[in-house]
Amino acid sequence: MLTKTKTFISEVRLELQKASWPWDLKEKGMKRYKELTDSTLVVIIAMLLLGGYVALFDFILVNVIHFFTRL
Numbered sequence: 001m002l003t004k005t006k007t008f009i010s011e012v013r014l015e016l017q018k019a020s021w022p023w024d025l026k027e028k029g030m031k032r033y034k035e036l037t038d039s040t041l042v043v044i045i046a047m048l049l050l051g052g053y054v055a056l057f058d059f060i061l062v063n064v065i066h067f068f069t070r071l
Contacts, residue, residue: 022036030037 022039023033024035025032027034
């Protein structure tokens with residue numbers, strides 16, 4: 001059991017070294033996290049646009065169904 005755990009931890013370390021991290025260790029201050037903040041901003045804008053699209057489609061669909069069921 002202990003051997004499997006050690007093997008797992010060493011494999012995790014190896015894979016994490018291959019990972020591309022969203023910050024630059026060479027930069028100082030907030031410039032260090034530029035990629036991270038830019039990606040976060042893109043995700044927030046995408047979620048707002050998607051939420052607006054779903055809300056608009058829902059509003060239109062509710063009104064169409066209400067129009068036909070009111071007759």
